[in-house]
Amino acid sequence: MDLTDPDQRAAVTARLAGLYAGQPVVVGPTVLAGTTSYVAWFRARGCPVLVLATARGAGAVPVDGDCVVVDVTPPPTVSVTEELRTHDRLARHLPAEVVAAVEAFDPERRGTWFTTPFVTTDEPILGRPATGGRPASFLALEDKMLADEVWDAAGVRRAPYLIAPVDDAALARATDELAGPLGAVWSGDARDGFNGGGNFVRWIREDADQAAAMAFFAPRCDRVRVLPFLDGVPCSIHGFVLPDGTAALRPVEIAMLRDVEHRSFVYGGLGTFWDPPEADRAAMRDVVRRVGAHLQAAHGYRGAFGVDGVLTADGFLPTELNTRMSAGATTVAEVDREFFTLLQANLVAGVDTGLTVADVEALAPLMDAERHGKVVAFADERSVGGPDAYDVAWDGRAFARADAPTGNVLSVADTPSGMFAKVDPCSVLTRGGRLAEVNLALMAFLDREYAVGFGDLTAAPDLR
Secondary structure (H helix, E strand, C coil): CCCCCHHHHHHHHHHHHHHCCCCCCEEEEEEEHHHHHHHHHHHHHHCCCEEEEEECCCCCCCCCCCCEEEEEECCCCCHHHHHHHHHHHHCCCHHHHHHHHHHHCCCCCCCEEEECCEEEECCCCCCCCCCCCECCCHHHHHCCHHHHHHHHCCCCCCCEEEECCCCCCHHHHHHHHHHHHCEEEECCCCCCCCCCCCCEEEEEEHHHHHHHHHHHHHHCCCCEEEEEEEEEEHHHHHHHHECCEECCCCEEEEEEEECCCCCEEEEEEEECCCCCCCCHHHHHHHCCCCCCCHHHHHHHEEEEEEEEEECCCCCEEEEEECCCCCCHHHHHHHHHHHHHHHHHHHHHHCCCCCCCCCHHHCHHHHHHHHCCCEEEEEEECCCCCCEEEEEEEEEECCCECCCCCEEEEEEEEECCEEEEEEEEECCCCCCCCHHHHHHHHHHHHHHHHHCCCCCCEECCCCCC
């Protein structure tokens, strides 16, 4: 099988779509604009589609008539982490009128749910199988208190770390022991559920930083992992665990930006335009193969996962494990998003896809040939109104509103937890360039135009 051949890959994609073909599909709960591609794919496979929309979101929404849209109001949240934590509970405790809408849409209960990775697949939802998410056991592996045990079990080089209770003295001792020239980083546990997007990560350099971090973690976590601050390019490497092993993909840059004054991190987008040196790329792919082998042997893992880390002056060091089709995995999968989305759903559902490591890794050169990036911005508890979308011009350093098409379209809207913006398409991203620099420009534009308050941010240096 040659997945680099578009016709052969299309045939495999059609076979993988058999998980849904012709059946009613309930998508969500999630932001409506995030479902546009999925609705189009399902409709092309003869599936009636209903979307449970928690908000409209930024960007294009499904074409009128392609799906039934049912609004469902999520509980109030103050961060992306809290918003994503609501997905499973919301899907399983829907208001009576929403349940009635689902039953009217699929009265014979022939349908299937297609959810976000934050909805568990262990039990049906309203009597219909849940797909697109993951088993609760896979989700639990994302607890940052477990990551270093995974690196050790997989034989992966890592930074020194300590895990301490949320206690002033214990965390101060751990920080004093591990802090480097730029200080230390604290990451909270998953006591109350998944956390991501840097929401439970704090940069510690001074006593005031520790006091502020303690005030945050005390009501939310029992334990905190302490690492030295790792300087270099934040990045990730992704793989798919298949029956015969782990297919390793290509590296992804993570635009994790720094607010030096307030000692905080601001999550931006991801991209494949940046390339690490070849030796580092090979080492990162070896990391993902080792971690995949451990996950498969120890946890019966299958499907996509990613290892976040930093390309330091001394090479790649892992920091986090994402046991899902994460934003980084989705970025490299843009070469054929439908194929990879269906591959993930089938693997997690336990379907024999007939694909091997060699089949999937054959697409890595295509990922190098077709570069993709997501220049995005999130801000908790901020409102920009909208939705709004318009072209922006680029002068090599900054964005500005444009009166004519530029190949750069900025979309902005409120979300259940704050605001979201993106530049998509973004013609200024170029092979070899850092997406982080473009992300800085987006956030500066949002500060000027919408007073979002990102402030003075900087990108991490490339030390290799």
